[in-house]
Amino acid sequence: MKGLKIVVLAKQVPDTRNVGKDAMKADGTVNRAALPAIFNPEDLNALEQALKLKDKIEGTTVHILTMGPGRAAEIIREAMFRGADGGYLLSDRAFAGSDTLATSYALACALRNLKTDLIICGRQAIDGDTAQVGPQVAEKLGLPQVTYAEDILECTSEKITIKRRLERGVEVVECSMPCVITVNGSAASCRPRNARHVMKYKYARAAQEMQDADEDYLNLLHERPYLKITEWSVNDIQCEAQELGLSGSPTKVKNIENVVFQAKEAKVLEPSDEAIDAMMKELIVNHTIG
Amino acid sequence: MNSVFVYCEIEEGIVADVSLELLTKGRTLATELGVKLEAIVLGNNLKGVEKQIFPYGVDVLWVGDDKRLAPYTTLPHTSILVNLFKQEKPQIAFMGASSIGRDLGPRVSSALHSGLTADCTSLEIGDYEDKKNNKIYHNLLYQIRPAFGGNIVATIVNPDCRPQMATVREGVMKKEIFNAGHQGEIKTIDVNKFTSPEDFVIHVIERHMEKSKVNLKAAPIIVAGGYGVGSKENFQLLHELATVLGGEVGASRAAVDAGFCEHERQIGQTGTTVRPKLYIACGISGQIQHTAGMEESAMVIAINTDANAPINKFADYVITGDLNVVIPKMIQYYKKNSK
Numbered sequence: 001m002k003g004l005k006i007v008v009l010a011k012q013v014p015d016t017r018n019v020g021k022d023a024m025k026a027d028g029t030v031n032r033a034a035l036p037a038i039f040n041p042e043d044l045n046a047l048e049q050a051l052k053l054k055d056k057i058e059g060t061t062v063h064i065l066t067m068g069p070g071r072a073a074e075i076i077r078e079a080m081f082r083g084a085d086g087g088y089l090l091s092d093r094a095f096a097g098s099d100t101l102a103t104s105y106a107l108a109c110a111l112r113n114l115k116t117d118l119i120i121c122g123r124q125a126i127d128g129d130t131a132q133v134g135p136q137v138a139e140k141l142g143l144p145q146v147t148y149a150e151d152i153l154e155c156t157s158e159k160i161t162i163k164r165r166l167e168r169g170v171e172v173v174e175c176s177m178p179c180v181i182t183v184n185g186s187a188a189s190c191r192p193r194n195a196r197h198v199m200k201y202k203y204a205r206a207a208q209e210m211q212d213a214d215e216d217y218l219n220l221l222h223e224r225p226y227l228k229i230t231e232w233s234v235n236d237i238q239c240e241a242q243e244l245g246l247s248g249s250p251t252k253v254k255n256i257e258n259v260v261f262q263a264k265e266a267k268v269l270e271p272s273d274e275a276i277d278a279m280m281k282e283l284i285v286n287h288t289i290g
Numbered sequence: 291m292n293s294v295f296v297y298c299e300i301e302e303g304i305v306a307d308v309s310l311e312l313l314t315k316g317r318t319l320a321t322e323l324g325v326k327l328e329a330i331v332l333g334n335n336l337k338g339v340e341k342q343i344f345p346y347g348v349d350v351l352w353v354g355d356d357k358r359l360a361p362y363t364t365l366p367h368t369s370i371l372v373n374l375f376k377q378e379k380p381q382i383a384f385m386g387a388s389s390i391g392r393d394l395g396p397r398v399s400s401a402l403h404s405g406l407t408a409d410c411t412s413l414e415i416g417d418y419e420d421k422k423n424n425k426i427y428h429n430l431l432y433q434i435r436p437a438f439g440g441n442i443v444a445t446i447v448n449p450d451c452r453p454q455m456a457t458v459r460e461g462v463m464k465k466e467i468f469n470a471g472h473q474g475e476i477k478t479i480d481v482n483k484f485t486s487p488e489d490f491v492i493h494v495i496e497r498h499m500e501k502s503k504v505n506l507k508a509a510p511i512i513v514a515g516g517y518g519v520g521s522k523e524n525f526q527l528l529h530e531l532a533t534v535l536g537g538e539v540g541a542s543r544a545a546v547d548a549g550f551c552e553h554e555r556q557i558g559q560t561g562t563t564v565r566p567k568l569y570i571a572c573g574i575s576g577q578i579q580h581t582a583g584m585e586e587s588a589m590v591i592a593i594n595t596d597a598n599a600p601i602n603k604f605a606d607y608v609i610t611g612d613l614n615v616v617i618p619k620m621i622q623y624y625k626k627n628s629k
């Protein structure tokens with residue numbers, strides 16, 4: 001069987017799981033600058049599924065596609081350190097303010113540039129928690145989708161067999177290829193960086209990161225063209241401008257409230273026998289218990 | 291005027307709780323808007339399903355009965371919804387934020403180019419002023435949800451695209467019968483007309499579904515444990531208190547992650563939302579992702595060694611002390627006083 005062309009959709013996200021005390025400002029707003037930018041966790045699970053297929057099926061290639069600011073090239077590099085062959089950074093001001101529909105439109109347009117056999121996404125991104133982009137990309141490309149994948153059991157160029165993890169159980173499904181898969185956090189975790197790949201790709205850069213590159217770097221790039229991370233702007237994908245960014249986003253944020261609690265008037269008790277005896281009596285008398 | 295639609299999930303002949311909860315919410319909003327509430331059920335052997343659905347105040351029930359529609363697969367259900375929505379043009383459409391709803395919703399919204407807001411915690415009707423275009427929209431759906439790991443709450447609107455779509459997790463909305471004798475109209479969906487043969491490219495070859503064993507939502511009393519409980523063995527103490535009081539045991543995510551308790555007992559933003567008569571929080575600090583799932587409890591007792599634990603802000607009784615000391619005393623004095 002010939003190798004597969006796999007594209008993994010991955011996103012760089014603020015680490016909302018570690019919203020520590022300094023990540024919230026005194027006025028209760030989120031201090032984005034204090035949050036580290038990370039590889040969206042479930043996208044690493046997605047990458048691992050792709051790399052496993054690459055191990056198994058000779059000639060398979062794995063590329064990352066990410067839409068984001070120049071800095072997002074970091075996660076493409078990270079994926080290359082772990083075994084991916086390369087990646088594409090889709091970056092343009094025109095994408096700013098995209099909701100999931102506009103994001104999936106842009107990603108789908110970029111994917112049409114890349115003839116792929118299999119597209120693998122994470123289930124959801126921790127900044128938005130929507131889990132919408134994968135299925136929306138699939139719909140835009142007219143491909144079937146398999147969500148919540150936990151393991152790929154079999155894969156040929158015609159069909160793929162996948163174990164899905166659902167709320168209340170598991171399901172094994174067979175789907176025709178090409179298709180879109182979204183991978184659950186319960187799937188195998190991603191392999192660590194490989195020292196050989198780190199050596200090889202340490203200097204890989206996207207165009208936005210090369211703006212102040214010196215002559216030495218440009219010479220290096222000339223010798224090792226694989227260090228160039230492909231960067232695409234709106235002009236490199238075929239798309240309708242009004243479908244992008246804010247204008248392509250049906251959902252608008254009306255307002256945002258920071259969460260502030262108002263303390264209730266509470267009875268504060270010692271953990272003594274008398275206090276607990278009295279409390280239990282009160283709860284019985286007012287029919288809360290008993 | 292255009293209706294409010296709810297996609298109802300069905301498993302082994304039983305309509306999912308999350309769908310009935312959405313019908314309850316849908317009924318309220320449809321009444322407020324002065325429009326009809328319509329439901330859709332797709333599956334196999336659906337005869338009699340209206341008996342489960344009409345009591346929630348549904349005016350029109352769309353039924354697509356075909357053996358290829360169960361178990362659920364993405365494409366045929368998507369095609370039917372997309373074609374039905376093109377025909378009926380609902381102003382609002384809801385589905386559960388379940389494995390099915392979160393697979394189906396984005397696909398349908400992408401095909402219709404309509405916005406979709408996932409995991410709403412509250413849904414209201416209101417006006418929206420688009421300041422840039424100097425335009426006022428009346429009676430939009432406010433789709434309210436936590437964002438950014440629960441640190442902010444955002445209100446989302448879809449001014450121009452229809453339907454306005456939202457998903458809601460199980461347990462977030464209340465389920466309430468509107469009128470046991472309510473009767474609506476049944477309309478049959480022509481499945482062959484609304485689907486194409488290419489929609490059936492996915493085959494389910496194996497399936498194991500389990501019924502949830504614990505029912506946190508229905509429990510009047512919940513004894514919830516957090517990381518502060520310390521071990522699986524110590525959780526036994528909470529089970530004892532729950533048994534004595536006739537309640538259920540719940541847990542924070544930290545306790546579940548640490549393996550003290552099963553996942554299905556998790557309460558909070560990524561677990562179940564509960565509103566019991568009494569919530570006893572033992573060794574739970576009270577991070578927002580947890581309190582989002584319990585703040586509507588009628589009464590809260592917080593047991594924590596830290597006098598400044600955030601959970602205390604939600605409490606009616608704050609007991610500053612070790613749960614290993616406090617819980618046995620609660621059991622002891624409950625037994626003494628209830629006689």
Ligand SMILES: Cc1cc2nc3c(=O)[nH]c(=O)nc-3n(C[C@H](O)[C@H](O)[C@H](O)COP(=O)(O)OP(=O)(O)OC[C@H]3O[C@@H](n4cnc5c(N)ncnc54)[C@H](O)[C@@H]3O)c2cc1C
Pocket residue numbers: 016017018439440515516517518519541542543544545556557558559560561562572573574575576577578579580583593594595596599611612613614
């Ligand atoms: C996207 C996202 C979703 C999340 N969803 C959820 C969710 O659905 N549900 C959820 O619960 N969490 C959720 N979390 C995690 C949440 O942020 C907190 O980490 C978690 O709720 C903390 O659990 P805890 O209070 O049990 O543990 P801790 O914060 O570690 O608190 C333990 C508490 O126990 C007290 N304690 C210690 N020993 C004793 C003792 N002997 N007696 C009495 N008290 C004692 C301590 O003082 C402390 O207050 C989510 C997080 C993220 C980022």
Ligand SMILES: Nc1ncnc2c1ncn2[C@@H]1O[C@H](COP(=O)(O)O)[C@@H](O)[C@H]1O
Pocket residue numbers: 009010011040042043046065066067068100103107120121122123124125126128129130131132133134
């Ligand atoms: N900007 C993006 N670039 C690349 N992939 C993305 C982007 N946004 C979302 N995705 C993919 O879609 C999945 C679901 O994202 P979300 O719908 O935001 O929860 C993620 O896990 C990624 O695989």
